[in-house]
Amino acid sequence: MNTPPTPPHHPSQSDSAADQQSPNPPLTFAAFQQHIHEKYYATDSARGTPGTFMWLIEEVGELATTLHKTQGEGGNTSGGSTHEDLESEFADVVAWLCTLANINNVNLERAIRKKYLAGPGPAGTK
Numbered sequence: 001m002n003t004p005p006t007p008p009h010h011p012s013q014s015d016s017a018a019d020q021q022s023p024n025p026p027l028t029f030a031a032f033q034q035h036i037h038e039k040y041y042a043t044d045s046a047r048g049t050p051g052t053f054m055w056l057i058e059e060v061g062e063l064a065t066t067l068h069k070t071q072g073e074g075g076n077t078s079g080g081s082t083h084e085d086l087e088s089e090f091a092d093v094v095a096w097l098c099t100l101a102n103i104n105n106v107n108l109e110r111a112i113r114k115k116y117l118a119g120p121g122p123a124g125t126k
Contacts, residue, residue, distance in 0.1 A: 030109040036098040044099045052103060056096040063089040 044052055066089045068074030069081035079085065101108045115122065 028109065029112060030107070032094070033098040033101060033108050036095055037102045040099060041102055045103045047103075049100070049103060052096070052100050056093070056100055059089065059092045059096050063093050 047055075062079060063086075065074055065077055065079045066081070066086050069077070069079060070083065070086050074081075080088075098108060101111075
């Protein structure tokens, strides 16, 4: 029998008092992208856009597998099936997206603000 997954935390929800007193300050997209740049840029830029894009897609595939497995689907495939595994895969996808943005000189926070927070934003349908 599958246990229901832990509900995701949404930044708009109020955090508990313990979370608010955490020694870790809030993390912005810009700060995380800068961290990825400082730690990995030399290697990432040498790999180039095509190779980095392939790593991003591989991580998206791992996220897809983990999403299936946390829902009790996915069969006998490798990869985790816990909520912690799911968090890890989401983090990997964001990190590789930052890497790809860094080597293509794209400021993700500015791009997000410009597309989704200025004016009405996209209509939300495809």
